Amino acid sequence: MKTLLKSEELIQFLGAIYLFSHLDFAWWWFPALILLPDVSMIGYLINPAIGAVLYNIVHHKGLGIVVGLLGLMMGNQILMLAGIILFAHSSMDRMMGYGLKYFDSFKHTSLESL
Helix, strand or coil: CHHHHHHHHHHHHHHHHHHHHCCCCCCCHHHHHCCHHHHHHHHHHCCHHHHHHHHHHHCCHHHHHHHHHHHHHHCCHHHHHHHHHHHHHHHHHHHCCCCCECCCCCCCECCCCC
């Protein structure tokens, strides 16, 4: 099951790269921005619960989809880029085994049992 789930995340990540390729940004924007969502981990400096909430909001794929679709509806390439980066980053994290976080510890994730 672990391999199947990771392959699903890989396909979603590759799909995000494909969508990015249709935007009017130079190729280097993708690798330059792909780790930006991890800034949300700053909440862990306050405590694990706040860190988990911030991390989970930013790493929820639904947020990336909503932001990207808003950009598409508004014809705004920057919002589309933001949505694609959020979605791609979340897929990349899950592909590497990093899941959404529980409130007690950074290492306690939704994927730890896989």
